[in-house]
Amino acid sequence: MNHSYTVIAYLIYLPIALLLTTYVATTLFRNGLVFMRDIFFGREDIAKATNSLFKIGFYLLNLGFALYILQISDALNGTQRIIEVLSSKIGGFSIYLGVMLFFNLFLFFRGKKVSRQKHDERLALQNLATPAK
Amino acid sequence: MNFNVAAYIVYGILTVFMIVVVGRMFYRNGRVFILGLMRDDAATTDQLNHLLLVTYYLFNIGYAFVKLRFWQKVGNLEMLVSSIANNMSVLIFILASTHYMNMLLIWFLSRSKKSLTNKSFQS
Numbered sequence: 694m695n696h697s698y699t700v701i702a703y704l705i706y707l708p709i710a711l712l713l714t715t716y717v718a719t720t721l722f723r724n725g726l727v728f729m730r731d732i733f734f735g736r737e738d739i740a741k742a743t744n745s746l747f748k749i750g751f752y753l754l755n756l757g758f759a760l761y762i763l764q765i766s767d768a769l770n771g772t773q774r775i776i777e778v779l780s781s782k783i784g785g786f787s788i789y790l791g792v793m794l795f796f797n798l799f800l801f802f803r804g805k806k807v808s809r810q811k812h813d814e815r816l817a818l819q820n821l822a823t824p825a826k
Numbered sequence: 827m828n829f830n831v832a833a834y835i836v837y838g839i840l841t842v843f844m845i846v847v848v849g850r851m852f853y854r855n856g857r858v859f860i861l862g863l864m865r866d867d868a869a870t871t872d873q874l875n876h877l878l879l880v881t882y883y884l885f886n887i888g889y890a891f892v893k894l895r896f897w898q899k900v901g902n903l904e905m906l907v908s909s910i911a912n913n914m915s916v917l918i919f920i921l922a923s924t925h926y927m928n929m930l931l932i933w934f935l936s937r938s939k940k941s942l943t944n945k946s947f948q949s
Binding site: 739 | 921
């Protein structure tokens with residue numbers, strides 16, 4: 694009987710973790726494209742490619758982690774234990790997702806800052822190169 | 827058919843599917859960057875990209891099947907799900923870390939190339 698409880702817990706946990714990851718990734722990278730366009734100054738193909746590469750990395754890392762923490766080793770002997778174990782697992786996973794979301798946002802903002810600095814430097818160089826009248 | 831064989835079949839289908847889908851995504855999105863590094867030489871870029879894809883398939887599918895050798899003994903449905911998840915998660919972690927390292931590599935290469943061209947442009 695214990696085994697069937699654990700299998701039920703897995704079957705509840707897996708779709709929730711997958712849906713949560715998909716939701717966070719789609720929200721993050723729909724808005725990430727705006728950042729990428731800013732970073733790569735209108736070079737649309739590179740912006741799109743970078744965005745989807747980051748998206749693939751995000752999916753891989755988080756789905757890997759979701760699968761990695763799936764195993765429930767203690768015996769589940771009732772509905773109460775299922776709810777307790779599942780909520781601690783899913784809660785921990787969503788906190789981890791939040792940390793990853795902030796990390797990716799940090800990368801986006803940092804890229805934006807660096808690219809703006811480079812742009813300013815280039816403008817300054819061009820101003821130096823053109824002789825002042 | 828015991829649980830181990832069932833686990834191998836499910837794991838094989840899932841991992842090969844995942845590796846192929848992810849590989850095609852890398853192939854599509856990585857082309858722009860190789861084109862930039864190869865200075866817009868489209869023929870070399872396509873050849874190199876294709877070679878990289880094939881190498882990626884060989885390494886990852888090969889490693890996925892090497893993992894079958896070290897599979898734990900699966901006794902019931904619960905262990906079937908957890909062992910598949912465990913083995914797939916290790917594989918996905920490897921894919922993810924290689925992917926992030928490749929992105930870092932592209933970043934460093936493109937930076938060094940940019941400084942080189944700037945120098946040759948200025949002189």
